[in-house]
Amino acid sequence: MHALSSEDYKPLEDKLGYTFKDKNLLEQALTHKSYATEKGVKSYETLEFLGDALINLFVVDILISEFTQAKEGELAPMKAFFVSEDFLSSLAQDLQLERYLLVSGKKGKFKINTSILGDVFEALWGAIYMDTGKDLNFTKHLFENLYKDKVVSMARSQDYKRDYKTILQEITQKKWKERPVYRIVSVSGPQHSRTFEVECSVKNFRAVAVGSSKKEAEQLSAKRLLEMLQEL
Amino acid sequence: MHALSSEDYKPLEDKLGYTFKDKNLLEQALTHKSYATEKGVKSYETLEFLGDALINLFVVDILISEFTQAKEGELAPMKAFFVSEDFLSSLAQDLQLERYLLVSGKKGKFKINTSILGDVFEALWGAIYMDTGKDLNFTKHLFENLYKDKVVSMARSQDYKRDYKTILQEITQKKWKERPVYRIVSVSGPQHSRTFEVECSVKNFRAVAVGSSKKEAEQLSAKRLLEMLQEL
Numbered sequence: 098m099h100a101l102s103s104e105d106y107k108p109l110e111d112k113l114g115y116t117f118k119d120k121n122l123l124e125q126a127l128t129h130k131s132y133a134t135e136k137g138v139k140s141y142e143t144l145e146f147l148g149d150a151l152i153n154l155f156v157v158d159i160l161i162s163e164f165t166q167a168k169e170g171e172l173a174p175m176k177a178f179f180v181s182e183d184f185l186s187s188l189a190q191d192l193q194l195e196r197y198l199l200v201s202g203k204k205g206k207f208k209i210n211t212s213i214l215g216d217v218f219e220a221l222w223g224a225i226y227m228d229t230g231k232d233l234n235f236t237k238h239l240f241e242n243l244y245k246d247k248v249v250s251m252a253r254s255q256d257y258k259r260d261y262k263t264i265l266q267e268i269t270q271k272k273w274k275e276r277p278v279y280r281i282v283s284v285s286g287p288q289h290s291r292t293f294e295v296e297c298s299v300k301n302f303r304a305v306a307v308g309s310s311k312k313e314a315e316q317l318s319a320k321r322l323l324e325m326l327q328e329l
Numbered sequence: 330m331h332a333l334s335s336e337d338y339k340p341l342e343d344k345l346g347y348t349f350k351d352k353n354l355l356e357q358a359l360t361h362k363s364y365a366t367e368k369g370v371k372s373y374e375t376l377e378f379l380g381d382a383l384i385n386l387f388v389v390d391i392l393i394s395e396f397t398q399a400k401e402g403e404l405a406p407m408k409a410f411f412v413s414e415d416f417l418s419s420l421a422q423d424l425q426l427e428r429y430l431l432v433s434g435k436k437g438k439f440k441i442n443t444s445i446l447g448d449v450f451e452a453l454w455g456a457i458y459m460d461t462g463k464d465l466n467f468t469k470h471l472f473e474n475l476y477k478d479k480v481v482s483m484a485r486s487q488d489y490k491r492d493y494k495t496i497l498q499e500i501t502q503k504k505w506k507e508r509p510v511y512r513i514v515s516v517s518g519p520q521h522s523r524t525f526e527v528e529c530s531v532k533n534f535r536a537v538a539v540g541s542s543k544k545e546a547e548q549l550s551a552k553r554l555l556e557m558l559q560e561l
Contacts, residue, residue, distance in 0.1 A: 142401045143393060150382075150389040157382040158463070161375060169374045231390070233465035 100124065100199050112192050115239055117228050126224035127194070127217060131201030141220035144227070148219030151226055153180050155240045156248065163249050178257035179248055183313070186214035187320060188244065194218060208285050208292035210309050211317065261319040268326060269299045277322065279315050297322045332356065332431050344424050345453075347471055349460050358456035359426070359449060363433030373452035376459070380451030383458055385412050387472045388480065395481050410489035411480055415545070418446035419552060420476065426450060440517050440524035442541050443549065493551040500558060501531045509554065511547050529554045 103120050110116045117123040126141050126148075133140035156179045160172050178184055189195070194217050195209050226236045251257055256264070262277075269275050277299040286292045296305045297318035304321035308314030335352050342348045349355040358373050365372035388411045392404050410416055421427070426449050427441050458468045483489055488496070494509075501507050509531040518524045526539045529550035536553035540546030 143399075143404065146401045146404055147389055147393050150386040154382040154386045157379055161379050167375075169378045172375065172378055233469055237465055 101197065106197070109192060109194075109197060113225070113239070114242065115225060117224070119228050122224040122228050123221075124199070126220040127197045127199055129198060129200045129213065129217075132199040135201055141217060141223075144220040144223030145216045146223070147226065148221065148223035149180075151222050151236065152185070152219060152240070155237055155244075156180055158237065159241065159245050159248050160252065163252070175252050175257060179252075182211055182215035183316070184257075185218045186211035187317070189214035189218040189221075190321075192218075192221075194221065208307065210292050210307055211313060212309060261316050261323055265297070265299075265319040265323050265326075268323070272326075273300055275299055277319065279318065281311065281314075302326065333429065338429070341424060341426075341429060345457070345471070346474065347457060349456070351460055354456040354460050355453075356431070358452040359429045359431055361430060361432045361445065361449075364431040367433055373449060373455075376452040376455035377448045378455070379458065380453065380455035381412075383454050383468065384417070384451060384472070387469055387476075388412055390469065391473065391477050391480050392484065395484070407484050407489060411484075414443055414447035415548070416489075417450045418443035419549070421446035421450040421453075424450075424453075426453070440539065442524050442539055443545060444541055493548050493555055497529070497531075497551040497555050497558075500555070504558075505532060507531055509551065511550065513543065513546075534558065 101124070106117070106120065106123055122144075125139050126144050128138060128140050130140040130142060132138075153176075156176055157172075160167075160175055160179075164172065164175075194214060198209060198213070198217060200209070222236070222240065225239065226233070229235050265277055269277055277297050280296045280298070282294040282296050282305060284291055284293055290309070292307055292309060293311045293314040294305060294307045295311065295314035295318045296303060297315065298304075299322065302322055302325055304318045304325060306314055306317035306321055308317055333356070338349070338352065338355055341355075354376075357371050358376050360370060360372050362372040362374060364370075385408075388408055389404075392399070392407055392411075396404065396407075426446060430441060430445070430449060432441070454468070454472065457471065458465070461467050497509055501509055509529050512528045512530070514526040514528050514537060516523055516525055522541070524539055524541060525543045525546040526537060527543065527546035527550045528535060528537045529547065530536075531554065534554055534557055536550050536557060538546055538549035538553055540549055
């Protein structure tokens with residue numbers, strides 16, 4: 098019994114440039130524990146644990162290879178950014194992982210936030226590694242094909258040091274002499290784990306993003322708007 | 330100009346089951362920044378940064394493969410132990426890495442502690458990986474050949490949850506109805522980075538170890554004495 102058919106995963110597999118031999122592994126990587134508990138199946142938890150270690154290594158390897166003269170003191174903050182929930186959840190959003198995520202049926206109760214998206218992204222890489230029969234070299238090359246250029250160019254431009262709101266504002270001020278406006282669309286979830294949905298808009302452009310804080314949601318909406326502007 | 334000749338590294342390479350193609354990489358892995366600064370050469374810093382990520386992944390992979398039913402909540406503390414300074418410095422001591430370490434000529438000022446030994450062990454794995462032309466699969470297999478059994482058996486016996494002083498005392502009480510005695514042999518280094526040398530003894534057995542705290546030095550001396558008793 099599968100929640101989705103093999104065909105449903107095709108767009109995701111195309112984006113990854115990788116076709117899973119074992120779709121169960123892919124499905125597990127996309128199974129949140131709320132769904133796993135309900136259905137009595139495995140969640141993505143251990144794949145996430147594995148994926149976290151894989152991505153950590155792949156990022157370190159990319160940084161070491163590219164910044165051969167950098168000291169550990171410069172490499173460590175770069176690494177911290179590229180393995181952060183923020184960055185990994187943005188990669189998850191690029192893959193539209195939220196479309197495939199299996200969460201509890203009690204939808205009203207459940208809000209997909211950046212933390213979950215970052216976790217699912219890690220789990221996905223754990224699943225790819227397992228699916229290759231634990232071929233580390235292959236998995237690393239796949240990761241590099243997809244993300245090396247992005248990581249290196251962000252690291253070189255030192256984008257990782259700055260915040261998206263600042264960058265966006267710099268651009269919109271220059272382009273239109275206008276500043277983006279942020280608006281909270283919704284706040285949901287229990288007191289101790291709120292989810293904020295924020296809309297960022299400027300001129301005719303609008304982007305919406307969710308986060309576990311207002312600040313985080315603002316940053317992500319700014320990031321999305323930036324991406325829209327960069328595609329112009 | 331090398332501090333050691335290629336031949337000097339042979340015993341270490343034999344223990345590893347790996348012969349370096351590029352001895353400069355091996356030498357860099359063994360070069361403390363105190364020596365690097367003095368001689369104007371590269372220290373092990375970035376190799377350590379890389380090795381840390383490698384070992385983290387190798388340990389996670391071993392634990393996931395062996396404890397297939399364990400949840401992330403059980404795996405995380407195991408991992409924490411096996412990537413700890415304590416554990417990695419004990420592996421460094423097994424390889425007698427302190428013999429090869431290149432440190433500042435001002436010997437009196439310098440004391441090799443567990444933190445440095447753990448770092449050098451990480452750097453060694455960073456160097457092996459680089460020396461293989463970044464063959465992750467090969468490097469992982471080499472690591473597993475050397476340490477998988479040890480990690481798995483320690484994890485299974487839950488040794489990682491307990492402290493060596495407690496275990497040693499349990500054994501000596503049972504064996505001889507005696508408790509080990511701990512004695513501080515020396516304290517050195519500046520106020521903010523003391524090095525403690527502690528001797529642990531019971532019956533005719535004695536073991537000495539250093540640590541960055543009294544507690545740490547005691548634990549390591551207990552661990553060494555345990556190893557001596559286990560070899561009886």
